[in-house]
Amino acid sequence: MANIHIPPGWRLRERDVTPESIYLDRRQFVARMGGGAVLAAASIACGPGRGAAEVQRGPLDNIPDTPTADLYPVAMSDPRFTPGERHGEVSPEEIVATYNNFYEFGTDKDGVWRNVAPFEARPWEIEVSGLVDNPGVYDLVELERAFPLEERIYRHRCVERWSVVVPWIGFPLARLVERVQPRSDARYVAFVTFDRPEQAIGRKSMTWWPWPYHEALRMDEAMNELAFVVTGMYGHPLQKQNGAPVRIHLPWKYGYKSPKSIVRIDFTAEQPPTFWNTSTPAEYGFYSNVDPGVPHPRWSQAQEEIVGTGTRIPTLPFNGYGEWVSDLYGGRVTPVGDVPHAR
Numbered sequence: 488m489a490n491i492h493i494p495p496g497w498r499l500r501e502r503d504v505t506p507e508s509i510y511l512d513r514r515q516f517v518a519r520m521g522g523g524a525v526l527a528a529a530s531i532a533c534g535p536g537r538g539a540a541e542v543q544r545g546p547l548d549n550i551p552d553t554p555t556a557d558l559y560p561v562a563m564s565d566p567r568f569t570p571g572e573r574h575g576e577v578s579p580e581e582i583v584a585t586y587n588n589f590y591e592f593g594t595d596k597d598g599v600w601r602n603v604a605p606f607e608a609r610p611w612e613i614e615v616s617g618l619v620d621n622p623g624v625y626d627l628v629e630l631e632r633a634f635p636l637e638e639r640i641y642r643h644r645c646v647e648r649w650s651v652v653v654p655w656i657g658f659p660l661a662r663l664v665e666r667v668q669p670r671s672d673a674r675y676v677a678f679v680t681f682d683r684p685e686q687a688i689g690r691k692s693m694t695w696w697p698w699p700y701h702e703a704l705r706m707d708e709a710m711n712e713l714a715f716v717v718t719g720m721y722g723h724p725l726q727k728q729n730g731a732p733v734r735i736h737l738p739w740k741y742g743y744k745s746p747k748s749i750v751r752i753d754f755t756a757e758q759p760p761t762f763w764n765t766s767t768p769a770e771y772g773f774y775s776n777v778d779p780g781v782p783h784p785r786w787s788q789a790q791e792e793i794v795g796t797g798t799r800i801p802t803l804p805f806n807g808y809g810e811w812v813s814d815l816y817g818g819r820v821t822p823v824g825d826v827p828h829a830r
């Protein structure tokens with residue numbers, strides 16, 4: 488992955504740093520308008536009939552027309568996943584929506600939001616396959632309505648040394664896994680993302696990558712209560728550049744373990760290949776837990792920069808979420824052999 492430069496607020500209150508007005512206003516606005524009206528307005532602005540020349544689309548106008556818009560915003564949930572001293576302050580949505588890694592739409596972080604217009608992120612189905620009792624094709628709407636949506640404010644730490652704090656909306660991955668009933672021989676869960684060169688300029692032009700983007704977890708990681716299936720952010724459905732209509736978020740792992748726009752979940756007995764480990768095994772492992780003690784071969788991981796602020800903070804083992812996940816790895820942050828340079 489490319490290196491980056493980013494412009495602080497680790498120990499401030501949420502309302503000090505986050506243009507919380509932006510966040511709350513948007514939530515209240517969406518709620519007042521009944522969600523759907525706002526989304527309809529956004530999709531009209533994006534709609535092909537209007538023509539790009541007539542309507543200037545902004546980075547916050549990339550919410551697909553969502554049949555479950557009535558579910559947003561959701562009630563604030565578990566107080567363990569709130570900002571503050573441990574996890575930092577919520578980043579402005581304008582930052583999170585304009586500083587993206589989503590190679591299907593190019594490698595310029597501030598260009599992704601401009602390139603997602605052709606991507607049709609609804610309607611959406613997820614195929615569940617492999618070692619499960621209930622395989623099949625699930626409509627995302629059915630899943631969004633089956634599991635209560637909750638909001639979790641998670642720190643999102645990229646292997647490139649930048650981080651943001653995002654109010655994601657979704658449901659625990661464990662609920663979905665329980666619903667499809669893995670068989671006893673299922674030891675891993677693989678995620679495969681969409682593969683549409685005609686709608687994704689990066690996917691079309693960068694043919695050397697092992698598309699589609701794919702990731703995987705061990706079953707006990709997938710069942711950990713932190714593992715989150717994300718369908719929304721900042722009180723509304725996901726922006727396309729952030730992985731609409733459905734992505735995974737795993738706050739104790741580097742961001743590349745959190746695949747966007749997933750279309751298939753496969754349950755396997757053997758460890759599945761992953762996009763970055765396949766393409767650059769000397770640099771990116773399978774587990775990829777955030778570990779300040781194991782440098783990337785080309786840079787230290789001891790610190791990170793909070794995007795949009797210029798502030799640098801020490802990186803924490805497991806990105807600060809060790810209390811939930813350290814038991815999974817026998818006392819280590821980076822399991823032995825995960826990357827060749829880890830001792």
Ligand code: MTE
Binds near residue numbers: 488591644728743
């Ligand atoms: N998912 C897909 N399908 N394609 C990608 O290129 N990039 C990953 C991850 N998921 C990626 C992906 C990386 S490297 C990061 S850091 C995060 O998405 C970025 O998520 P964000 O843009 O919402 O911050």
